[in-house]
Amino acid sequence: MTAATDEREATDVPEDLLDADGARIESTSNLGVFATLRRGIEISPEIARGMWVTLGLASLAAVGRVVVPLAVQQTIDVGILADAGPEVGRVALLASLAAGALVLAGLCAALVNVRLFRSAEAGLATLRVKAFRHVHDLSTLTQNTERRGALVSRVTNDVDTVSLFVQWGGIMLLVSALQIVVATGLMLVYSPILTAVVWVAFIPMFLVIRFGQKYVNRAYTLVRERVGAMLGAISEAVVGAETVRAYGVSERTGRRIDAAVEDTRRSQARSQILVAATFSSGVLISNLVLAIVVVVGTLLGVGGGLTAGQLVAFLFLVQLFTGPVQMATEILNELQNAVAGWRRVIAVIDTPVQVAEKPDAVTQERGPARVTLRDVRFSYPNGPEVLHGVTLDLPPRTKVAVVGQTGSGKTTIAKLVTRLMDPTAGAVELDGVDLRDLAFASLRERVVLVPQEGFLFDGTVLENAAYGLRVTTDSATEPAVEPVETSAATRAAVEQAFAELGLSDWVADLPDGLDTEVGQRGESLSAGERQLVAIARAYLAQPDLLVLDEATSAVDPATEVRIARALDSLTAGRSTITIAHRLSTAEASDLVVVVDEGHVAEVGPHDELAAADGIYARMHASWVAQTR
Numbered sequence: 272m273t274a275a276t277d278e279r280e281a282t283d284v285p286e287d288l289l290d291a292d293g294a295r296i297e298s299t300s301n302l303g304v305f306a307t308l309r310r311g312i313e314i315s316p317e318i319a320r321g322m323w324v325t326l327g328l329a330s331l332a333a334v335g336r337v338v339v340p341l342a343v344q345q346t347i348d349v350g351i352l353a354d355a356g357p358e359v360g361r362v363a364l365l366a367s368l369a370a371g372a373l374v375l376a377g378l379c380a381a382l383v384n385v386r387l388f389r390s391a392e393a394g395l396a397t398l399r400v401k402a403f404r405h406v407h408d409l410s411t412l413t414q415n416t417e418r419r420g421a422l423v424s425r426v427t428n429d430v431d432t433v434s435l436f437v438q439w440g441g442i443m444l445l446v447s448a449l450q451i452v453v454a455t456g457l458m459l460v461y462s463p464i465l466t467a468v469v470w471v472a473f474i475p476m477f478l479v480i481r482f483g484q485k486y487v488n489r490a491y492t493l494v495r496e497r498v499g500a501m502l503g504a505i506s507e508a509v510v511g512a513e514t515v516r517a518y519g520v521s522e523r524t525g526r527r528i529d530a531a532v533e534d535t536r537r538s539q540a541r542s543q544i545l546v547a548a549t550f551s552s553g554v555l556i557s558n559l560v561l562a563i564v565v566v567v568g569t570l571l572g573v574g575g576g577l578t579a580g581q582l583v584a585f586l587f588l589v590q591l592f593t594g595p596v597q598m599a600t601e602i603l604n605e606l607q608n609a610v611a612g613w614r615r616v617i618a619v620i621d622t623p624v625q626v627a628e629k630p631d632a633v634t635q636e637r638g639p640a641r642v643t644l645r646d647v648r649f650s651y652p653n654g655p656e657v658l659h660g661v662t663l664d665l666p667p668r669t670k671v672a673v674v675g676q677t678g679s680g681k682t683t684i685a686k687l688v689t690r691l692m693d694p695t696a697g698a699v700e701l702d703g704v705d706l707r708d709l710a711f712a713s714l715r716e717r718v719v720l721v722p723q724e725g726f727l728f729d730g731t732v733l734e735n736a737a738y739g740l741r742v743t744t745d746s747a748t749e750p751a752v753e754p755v756e757t758s759a760a761t762r763a764a765v766e767q768a769f770a771e772l773g774l775s776d777w778v779a780d781l782p783d784g785l786d787t788e789v790g791q792r793g794e795s796l797s798a799g800e801r802q803l804v805a806i807a808r809a810y811l812a813q814p815d816l817l818v819l820d821e822a823t824s825a826v827d828p829a830t831e832v833r834i835a836r837a838l839d840s841l842t843a844g845r846s847t848i849t850i851a852h853r854l855s856t857a858e859a860s861d862l863v864v865v866v867d868e869g870h871v872a873e874v875g876p877h878d879e880l881a882a883a884d885g886i887y888a889r890m891h892a893s894w895v896a897q898t899r
């Protein structure tokens with residue numbers, strides 16, 4: 272695989288190359304709101320666990336709050352304005368009752384919060400884990416249909432948008448509705464006319480909030496975009512700092528960042544002004560409603576329809592009404608956000624795993640590996656066929672070099688042999704067993720792919736090499752990422768591996784030997800050194816079949832010699848398929864396979880093919896002319 276191919280894979284695949292049959296990760300699921308909530312709870316059942324108890328407690332809290340106006344009314348009408356004069360005992364009793372109800376409501380509300388946080392966090396953790404696991408289970412082909420950054424954001428940011436709603440929004444929506452119903456019921460008992468006045472007066476408030484929130488929402492979307500653009504500009508400038516300096520464009524880059532920061536500030540300020548305006552309008556209207564209630568209520572009272580206690584209780588009830596109306600509209604907003612986030616995560620989790628393990632998959636004994644391709648055809652999703660019936664029989668313990676023009680299909684063959692994807696037609700077999708029938712554990716134990724640029728994790732040389740001593744996983748595409756405890760035995764095994772690969776002197780020259788930190792993605796090592804670590808990792812895995820994508824990056828002559836020596840030890844006595852970018856590799860192999868435009872054009876030992884009058888002979892002759 273060339274760097275160009277690598278680049279394309281690391282970013283994205285053009286839209287028109289993607290199919291609709293599940294090989295791609297959809298940007299969002301097309302479930303409706305209720306279906307999304309149901310599927311969300313199905314994926315993370317913890318969210319709904321104990322929900323009825325929580326709901327009961329939340330209802331108690333709501334009812335507790337409604338007891339206060341009731342007690343106030345009784346205190347005034349029956350206690351203070353009693354026919355026989357104020358009754359202190361009754362007032363005290365009613366006041367204690369109200370206080371008790373408030374304490375109970377407070378306790379219930381606290382309990383509700385704790386329960387909601389617990390179940391929400393448990394549910395969201397499950398959602399994250401399931402989404403991450405599923406991303407690993409998807410074939411690399413499916414993964415590549417989404418930008419890596421965006422995929423990470425799906426399991427982090429998008430899960431966060433769900434969290435606020437799950438933590439309190441959902442239950443609060445129910446409780447707010449309940450509070451509105453109970454308050455309305457009580458108001459109706461006191462005065463149907465005044466209740467109608469309250470409802471009518473609240474309509475403008477509801478409309479203002481809805482209207483305002485539409486703008487607030489838009490403003491927030493803009494803020495999110497601007498923040499994203501700002502972070503993008505900053506991270507690009509940090510990652511590309513060397514290029515920025517080398518080309519003397521610091522000032523231009525600085526101006527771009529300043530502009531992005533200013534845009535963000537402006538959008539944030541605008542959104543806050545809108546929030547304040549909406550909120551203040553809500554408060555203003557609710558105060559106006561209170562004033563209207565006082566006026567209309569007094570008039571009604573004068574007419575003999577309402578007692579003083581009932582009027583005061585009514586004012587309390589109006590306030591119990593305002594909060595939920597304001598909150599409910601906000602929660603509805605959050606619900607929209609949450610559903611959007613949930614849909615994006617669900618789309619990841621519900622993407623079918625194309626390279627899956629069969630329930631009756633077989634396990635193979637270790638041993639010399641024979642690879643057979645039977646009339647293998649392959650097309651990338653929605654793309655043209657790139658392998659047109661490849662048939663090959665690669666004997667065990669043979670060093671095979673696959674050569675061919677760029678884009679001829681060499682990497683595609685390597686991905687099929689390691690089952691990173693399955694053929695569109697035909698079969699790939701390992702010792703006579705179709706790879707699709709083989710258990711992943713067995714496959715990953717027997718076959719190891721060494722890519723051009725082996726990925727190094729942020730850690731020491733020791734830890735990175737020890738990934739080779741993997742714990743076998745049961746996942747299709749999961750690389751050997753389970754780190755093995757770096758115990759004394761591990762250290763000894765890694766030391767021995769480096770020694771057997773002839774690399775002890777190299778390790779000894781590292782600043783901290785095996786404990787040298789490699790930096791993020793191995794940045795503290797040179798490209799050649801990273802290859803050495805990747806070779807040691809593959810050596811520790813001791814596979815029966817090695818599939819090597821030869822590195823094309825130029826390294827210094829001393830490292831080149833080291834790599835060649837280490838590769839000799841790594842490949843000795845095992846079946847090896849190398850995607851050879853250098854013809855010197857083909858010269859040193861037992862068998863050369865020439866791939867030409869998706870066909871196997873020639874197969875044979877180097878000497879034979881070089882002497883014949885074919886593609887390989889021409890490639891070889893021009894290489895010799897250029898290099899010798």
Ligand SMILES: Nc1ncnc2c1ncn2[C@@H]1O[C@H](COP(=O)(O)OP(=O)(O)OP(=O)(O)O)[C@@H](O)[C@H]1O
Nearest residue numbers: 272273276651654657676677678679680681682683
């Ligand atoms: N992920 C992909 N999606 C769509 N088409 C692809 C993808 N990867 C490769 N192809 C196409 O498949 C064909 C074979 O590609 P492949 O990477 O196997 O070639 P290669 O011989 O390994 O080339 P190179 O030596 O440049 O790595 C090319 O036409 C390429 O454009």
